[in-house]
Amino acid sequence: xxxxxxxxxxxxxxxxxxxxxxxxxxxxxxxxxxxxxxxxxxxxxxxxxxxxxxxxxxxxxxxxxxxxxxxxxxxxxxxxxxxxxxxxxxxxxxxxxxxxxxxxxxxxxxxxxxxxxxxxxxxxxxxxxxxxxxxxxxxxxxxxxxxxxxxxxxxxxxxxxxxxxxxxxxxxxxxxxxxxxxxxxxxxxxxxxxxxxxxxxxxxxxxxxxxxxxxxxxxxxxxxxxxxxxxxxxxxxxxxxxxxxxxxxxxxxxxxxxxxxxxxxxxxxxxxxxxxxxxxxxxxxxxxxxxxxxxxxxxxxxxxxx
Numbered sequence: 324x325x326x327x328x329x330x331x332x333x334x335x336x337x338x339x340x341x342x343x344x345x346x347x348x349x350x351x352x353x354x355x356x357x358x359x360x361x362x363x364x365x366x367x368x369x370x371x372x373x374x375x376x377x378x379x380x381x382x383x384x385x386x387x388x389x390x391x392x393x394x395x396x397x398x399x400x401x402x403x404x405x406x407x408x409x410x411x412x413x414x415x416x417x418x419x420x421x422x423x424x425x426x427x428x429x430x431x432x433x434x435x436x437x438x439x440x441x442x443x444x445x446x447x448x449x450x451x452x453x454x455x456x457x458x459x460x461x462x463x464x465x466x467x468x469x470x471x472x473x474x475x476x477x478x479x480x481x482x483x484x485x486x487x488x489x490x491x492x493x494x495x496x497x498x499x500x501x502x503x504x505x506x507x508x509x510x511x512x513x514x515x516x517x518x519x520x521x522x523x524x525x526x527x528x529x530x531x532x533x534x535x536x537x538x539x540x541x542x543x544x545x546x547x548x549x550x551x552x553x554x555x556x557x558x559x560x561x562x563x564x565x566x567x568x569x570x571x572x573x574x575x576x577x578x579x580x581x582x583x584x585x586x587x588x589x590x591x592x593x594x595x596x597x598x599x600x601x602x603x604x605x606x607x608x609x610x611x612x613x614x615x616x617x618x619x620x621x622x623x624x625x626x627x628x629x
Contacts, residue, residue, distance in 0.1 A: 367600035380596075387600035396584070404580040404605075407490055407566075408558045415498045415505075416554065420547060422502055423509035424539055428531060442503030454568035457496055458483060484573035493569060493578075512546050513539055548626040556613030559605050581605045 336343055362377075367387060369380040391397050422442065429435045445453075460466050461482040469479040482488050516538065524534045563582035570578040581601060589598025621627035 364599070364603060366596055367603045369596055371596045371599075383596070387597045388604065390597065391601050391604070396579075399576070400579055400581055400584050403577055404559055404561060404582075407493065407577075407580060408561045410490060411494045411497060411561065412554055412558065414494055415501070416551060418498055418502045419505035420509050420543060423506040423513060423543075424535055426506070426510060427513040427539065428535070439503065442506070444503070445500040446504035448500065450562070450564040451568060453496065453500060454565055457492065457569065461492070481573070483569060484571065486574050486577045489569070489574040489577050493565065497565070508546060508550070509543055512543055516542050544624065545626045548620050548624055549628060552613065552616050552620055552628055555616040556609055558612050559608050 365377065366380075368382060368384055369377075370383050371377070371380045426435055426439060429438070448456075461468055463469055463479045463481045468482070473479055482492060520538045521534055524538060529537070559581060561580060561582065563586060566578055566580055567583050567586065570583060582605075585598045585602050585605075588594045588601065617627045617629065
């Protein structure tokens, strides 16, 4: 082991060149699609004009960032993005873990496969179709929910138009759509736990809850911590498509987030440099959060990405 640790990086790679070639396609794709486009980040610091090109456009420094932070919309947009992302993370992160534990302890294999299929299926519904279903089900005039309310003597409710309900609809519909697929990795971890642990616990008189607490959860913690770090690293990168599809003038006060604002300013208003600056700020915040959460996780639990 000491000899292995003394070897340099290139010496270790020389002895494992087959593994390097195996990783090479992923490295090339990552470099092409994630590192080469960093060249365009300078648009955020210029007054970009397609006619003048990248280098011919006027250099403006931090003007676009100052414009964003001094605008009346910035605090509300940042707050909406943070609250919606945090709500989705806090409410959605533990549910796949709970689902995986429940399925792991469900002994009827035939029904377990049915439950898995039913919970996985919504993941394959496109975002646009999902938003169309939400709008149709919650429609004040034609929606199933409001028809039930009307049949019980109540007054139809415009759920999507009410700001107090919009975040709940966004988050819980997303949890329903993604919990089955997100539980796959946890279920795989639990499948790798040796049955001997549970057999020994049963012999010692442990209940099912005690077996979950002292056997399943410790095995899940490393995977859960890594996924939590990754989720926190993309906290401000909440999806654009769903928020934009469910957005209307009535709920704009809570549904206008950074990604929809970037689309509005960059595509609709053709202010490319300003929208790039806002997007760069969003990415910088995500990078800081990723580093911070990784550091906290390493200090608190001993598990981290690096």
